Amino acid sequence: MEIVYLLIPVAIILVAFATWAFFYSVxxxxxxxxxxxxxxxxxxxxxxxxxxxxxxxxxxxxxSSETPKx
Amino acid sequence: MSNxxxxxxxxxxxxxxxxxxxxxxxxxxxxxxxxACRAVTQxxxxxxxxxxxxxxxxxxxxxxxxxxxxxxxxxxxxxxIQAPFVRTIDSDRKEALFVIEGIHCAAxxxxxxxxxxxxxxxxxxxxxxxxxxxxLVWNPSEKPLSELMAAIISIGYTPHPFTPNQEEKLYEQxxxxxxxxxxxAGVGMMQVMMMSSALYLGDAxxxxxxxxxxxxxxxxxxxxxVVFYAARPFFNAARRDLRTRHLSMDVPVSIAxxxxxxxxxxxxxxxxGEVYYDSVSMFTFFLLIGRxxxxxxxxxxxxxxxxxANILPASATRLTETGEQLVPVSELNPGDRVLVKxxxxxxxxxxxxxxxxxxxxxxxxxxxxxxxxALGDPLVxxxxxxxxxxxxxxxxxxxxxxxxxxxxxxxxAQADKPKAAQIADKVASYFVxxxxxxxxxxxxxxxxxxxxxxxxxxxxxxxxxxxxxxSLATPTALTAAIGSLRKMGxxxxxxxxxxxxxxxxxxxxxxxxxxxxxxxTLRETTPLxxxxxxxxxxxxxxxxxRSEHPIASAFAPYFEYSVxxxxxxxxxxxEGTINGNTYRIGKPGFVSELFGNQPPTxxxxxxxxxxxxxxxxxxxxxxxDDQLRPEAIEAVKQIQALGLPVGMLTGDRExxxxxxxxxxxxxxxxxxxxxxxxxxxxxxxxxxGERILMIGDGINDIPVLSGxxxxxxxxxxxxxxxxSSDAVLVSSDLRRIPGSLNMARKTRNIIRQNIGxxxxxxxxxxxxxxxxxxxxxxxxxxxxxxxxxVVGNALRLTKQL
Numbered sequence: 001m002e003i004v005y006l007l008i009p010v011a012i013i014l015v016a017f018a019t020w021a022f023f024y025s026v027x028x029x030x031x032x033x034x035x036x037x038x039x040x041x042x043x044x045x046x047x048x049x050x051x052x053x054x055x056x057x058x059x060x061x062x063x064s065s066e067t068p069k070x
Numbered sequence: 071m072s073n074x075x076x077x078x079x080x081x082x083x084x085x086x087x088x089x090x091x092x093x094x095x096x097x098x099x100x101x102x103x104x105x106a107c108r109a110v111t112q113x114x115x116x117x118x119x120x121x122x123x124x125x126x127x128x129x130x131x132x133x134x135x136x137x138x139x140x141x142x143x144x145x146x147x148x149x150x151i152q153a154p155f156v157r158t159i160d161s162d163r164k165e166a167l168f169v170i171e172g173i174h175c176a177a178x179x180x181x182x183x184x185x186x187x188x189x190x191x192x193x194x195x196x197x198x199x200x201x202x203x204x205x206l207v208w209n210p211s212e213k214p215l216s217e218l219m220a221a222i223i224s225i226g227y228t229p230h231p232f233t234p235n236q237e238e239k240l241y242e243q244x245x246x247x248x249x250x251x252x253x254x255a256g257v258g259m260m261q262v263m264m265m266s267s268a269l270y271l272g273d274a275x276x277x278x279x280x281x282x283x284x285x286x287x288x289x290x291x292x293x294x295x296v297v298f299y300a301a302r303p304f305f306n307a308a309r310r311d312l313r314t315r316h317l318s319m320d321v322p323v324s325i326a327x328x329x330x331x332x333x334x335x336x337x338x339x340x341x342x343g344e345v346y347y348d349s350v351s352m353f354t355f356f357l358l359i360g361r362x363x364x365x366x367x368x369x370x371x372x373x374x375x376x377x378x379a380n381i382l383p384a385s386a387t388r389l390t391e392t393g394e395q396l397v398p399v400s401e402l403n404p405g406d407r408v409l410v411k412x413x414x415x416x417x418x419x420x421x422x423x424x425x426x427x428x429x430x431x432x433x434x435x436x437x438x439x440x441x442x443x444a445l446g447d448p449l450v451x452x453x454x455x456x457x458x459x460x461x462x463x464x465x466x467x468x469x470x471x472x473x474x475x476x477x478x479x480x481x482x483a484q485a486d487k488p489k490a491a492q493i494a495d496k497v498a499s500y501f502v503x504x505x506x507x508x509x510x511x512x513x514x515x516x517x518x519x520x521x522x523x524x525x526x527x528x529x530x531x532x533x534x535x536x537x538x539x540x541s542l543a544t545p546t547a548l549t550a551a552i553g554s555l556r557k558m559g560x561x562x563x564x565x566x567x568x569x570x571x572x573x574x575x576x577x578x579x580x581x582x583x584x585x586x587x588x589x590x591t592l593r594e595t596t597p598l599x600x601x602x603x604x605x606x607x608x609x610x611x612x613x614x615x616r617s618e619h620p621i622a623s624a625f626a627p628y629f630e631y632s633v634x635x636x637x638x639x640x641x642x643x644x645e646g647t648i649n650g651n652t653y654r655i656g657k658p659g660f661v662s663e664l665f666g667n668q669p670p671t672x673x674x675x676x677x678x679x680x681x682x683x684x685x686x687x688x689x690x691x692x693x694x695d696d697q698l699r700p701e702a703i704e705a706v707k708q709i710q711a712l713g714l715p716v717g718m719l720t721g722d723r724e725x726x727x728x729x730x731x732x733x734x735x736x737x738x739x740x741x742x743x744x745x746x747x748x749x750x751x752x753x754x755x756x757x758x759g760e761r762i763l764m765i766g767d768g769i770n771d772i773p774v775l776s777g778x779x780x781x782x783x784x785x786x787x788x789x790x791x792x793x794s795s796d797a798v799l800v801s802s803d804l805r806r807i808p809g810s811l812n813m814a815r816k817t818r819n820i821i822r823q824n825i826g827x828x829x830x831x832x833x834x835x836x837x838x839x840x841x842x843x844x845x846x847x848x849x850x851x852x853x854x855x856x857x858x859x860v861v862g863n864a865l866r867l868t869k870q871l
Contacts, residue, residue: 001281008265008288015261015292022253026246036199039176043125 078103080111110226126177143216155231168204171228255300255355261292266348286338293347297331301354322505326532363549386417406464410455418451424460429453512840530839534849543824546864551817559801560810567796570780571814573761577709580766581720586696590624596673596691606690613646613653624694655682701805706734708808719748721770748774824860831856
């Protein structure tokens with residue numbers, strides 16, 4: 001059972017670290033807006049980040065600015 | 071977006087009859103309610119942000135406001151005007167803070183951030199959905215601030231420079247502190263709980279003494295910051311309450327936390343007795359969560375509105391010997407000559423130096439039709455010049471102008487505002503006294519029976535009767551209800567709204583801009599010749615198409631073709647040539663000069679009558695008026711169905727007020743009231759014990775909005791009216807008002823149920839704890855369960871829409 005003499009202090013250090021990380025995130029304003037990030041993740045606006053060859057073929061009525069494939 | 075046929079593609083408001091503003095999008099023809107909406111959509115699509123329309127769903131969007139003239143925006147490039155809201159980060163980066171008007175959903179935030187970060191010179195642009203604040207970092211040498219502000223306006227939002235005041239900075243710090251405390255209590259609670267379960271199990275499985283001691287000491291290390299950091303607000307509040315001889319829930323909470331902690335520390339040091347670190351941490355955490363929600367519910371939505379009061383002073387064009395000079399209004403002095411362009415507001419009280427113009431005084435008087443002014447007439451600061459560019463001389467500085475005196479009324483009105491009784495607070499202070507008394511009695515009795523048990527029994531009593539459920543009863547219900555109201559389109563900005571709405575005994579409306587749309591519309595066309603009404607309307611629209619006069623906007627929906635030539639006869643009417651024929655619209659005398667006869671008499675009715683004619687005779691009468699909101703009748707009926715009388719207080723003329731009132735079925739009408747009169751009427755009724763809900767929008771409503779027990783401002787209201795009211799009707803749909811009244815009553819019921827439950831639970835648990843059947847840890851679980859039930863009950867409010 002002597003292992004608890006090591007494990008509990010380790011746990012406390014981890015807790016202290018977690019608290020520090022939380023303080024940091026609160027102070028840097030990451031909790032200021034609790035609403036929009038939840039929605040933002042749902043927006044598919046990463047199309048330009050998808051590599052050319054991995055793109056799914058667009059719908060036929062897509063804007064003509066795309067270079068036509070096939 | 072739902073139905074392109076009858077609602078605007080951009081703002082989703084119904085398209086007025088006869089309006090044809092269209093744009094082809096992805097091969098589909100979409101309709102708009104006005105060219106401004108189309109321009110916004112064009113900008114959005116042009117920047118490749120068409121996803122916005124998918125993201126936002128079916129949300130209603132505000133109609134974009136007309137773009138401020140560029141020279142006015144250019145004022146923001148001025149260093150001294152930038153000073154309050156712009157900060158220099160380094161040599162080529164600056165940071166500006168804005169409050170953005172017109173944001174309602176995450177899609178708005180997405181659109182703004184996307185559009186702005188694509189602009190040249192912008193390093194970053196972040197928008198906060200909760201308080202509508204935006205932070206712009208840009209390179210001023212690449213792009214002036216005014217152009218970036220124009221970019222925000224071009225997609226349909228209005229940026230207001232934002233200078234955080236002292237109070238708001240404090241609030242922000244407060245919020246962050248609360249969050250940090252919650253974090254410490256939460257993490258601490260979990261950790262201590264883990265070690266405590268080891269101790270509980272250790273008791274059963276004969277844990278070695280030295281390990282038990284070690285775990286006690288480590289629990290002590292974790293629980294100490296929870297007590298000294300996270301629970302500090304309770305101690306501070308309790309000390310303050312004791313000093314002012316006033317009992318709040320903080321007192322027994324502090325005694326329980328402090329007592330249990332000290333006892334545990336004693337037990338740890340002397341290695342005897344029980345430790346209660348787990349109960350202490352959990353107790354603190356749950357209480358903090360309740361407080362946190364309450365704080366959020368009471369403050370959150372208020373912020374967006376409050377900042378609008380900080381908008382920069384409006385600008386004015388001062389005429390000096392050297393030419394025109396754009397200056398902030400606050401720098402104007404009596405005697406200055408000022409140029410005011412049509413559509414701009416009069417910067418301060420003064421005298422007209424131009425032959426003629428018309429002024430929209432609706433903000434001041436509620437009268438929807440512009441008033442004619444001639445050379446030498448006094449002009450009131452804050453009213454709007456409608457017709458042509460005018461010169462005026464300032465007679466009093468902006469602070470002394472009549473508008474400002476209305477604002478002064480506001481302060482006094484707010485101080486007199488009756489307070490809504492907050493049931494929970496009243497119950498709580500009795501409850502707290504009861505708990506403390508019981509705890510003392512219990513500890514005395516147990517001291518006689520068995521001194522060694524006295525401490526933990528007393529502790530159990532304090533924990534089990536913990537006002538947790540009681541303290542959660544109100545905030546959770548408020549949070550849920552305020553969230554639901556927001557979805558309905560009512561933005562609550564003051565904490566007392568739900569309580570006072572539920573107690574409201576009469577509802578009063580302002581007329582112009584509240585029950586009516588506040589825009590001039592063509593009500594009736596009476597033909598005086600063979601032509602059809604449609605043809606006449608189109609003809610009139612063509613002639614008026616070049617006019618800036620507000621009356622001309624009434625004809626805009628019928629616009630089909632343009633006039634070849636038009637001349638404005640200020641104060642009299644418009645003359646135009648179409649296919650070689652000369653037409654006139656305007657005052658009967660002006661029009662009849664064309665055909666040389668006496669003008670015909672106008673039909674019965676109220677509003678303004680315009681005559682149209684050509685050289686052969688009169689063609690038609692047009693009756694122009696401010697129109698009722700389409701849903702107003704239903705809204706009034708629904709409010710009356712709730713058993714509340716509906717009244718109207720307006721600054722407009724008696725006849726107009728009576729007509730609107732009879733259409734709506736409102737019995738109590740008072741017309742021709744000054745802002746002071748309105749406030750006096752409402753105050754008199756409130757002194758008689760009535761609890762008034764006032765709904766208004768204009769500057770003239772500001773005193774009454776801040777003086778009424780509850781007040782709601784329309785979405786189109788002036789910023790100040792929004793700030794001085796308790797809630798803003800964002801959806802502009804009057805039917806939300808009976809809906810909100812209903813919601814407030816439901817909330818009151820839920821709060822009562824919650825308090826009832828919390829008291830019942832305590833009545834059952836208290837005797838058990840007092841007789842020593844409940845250990846502190848059991849008490850903590852019971853307390854949590856009762857809190858969960860309260861929260862669950864409050865969540866029912868989010869389902870009923």
